Amino acid sequence: MKNKAIILSILISFLLVQNGLAQSRLCSIAINPAKILMALINLDFEYRLSSQIAIHISGEYLIIERDHPDLVIRLGPRYYFSANEYDQSGFYSGLNLGYLWYIDRPKESSSDIGLEFGYKWLIRDSIFMLPRGLIATPIKSPKPIPGFEVLLGIRHCKK
Secondary structure, three states: OHHHHHHHHHHHHHHHHHHHHHHOOEEEEEEOHHHHHOOEEEEEEEEEOOOOEEEEEEEEEEOOOOOOOOEEEEEEEEEEOOOOOOOOOEEEEEEEEEEEEOOOOHHHOEEEEEEEEEEEEEOOOOEEEEEEEEEEEEOOOOOOEEEEEEEEEEEEEOO
16 A cells, blocks of 8 residues: 555656646756665656746665665655845745665665755755755654755756
């Protein structure tokens, strides 16, 4: 049942993104450089559906063996509190649905749900920095997983 809920959430998010592609004025791609140093390939991708609503998907893949999931995928909506349509920076909060996958320990693999909050700060016209906090709770564990990271990215404007 939990896997069906995750698949349904991914499908709904995909449909929202597809709908937003025709009307979207902005998309952005970001990475966390510190995670690369920890052998984690990571990427965060966001489509802005309106001046305040965005949908994002992020993922990370572990290159070497460590006590970390081999693959983490999260997606969900973000709400930006400012309505500046061009600048599109400022404080936001969002919900995340995700999946933590352990290749060698499949019984530990789990879906999770979380909250995130952050600030998208425009450094230049197309370069931004995004410090964010995240707290996620795996479905199989009552223990929440907190996190903080700083992403660096580029944005592309459609005019």
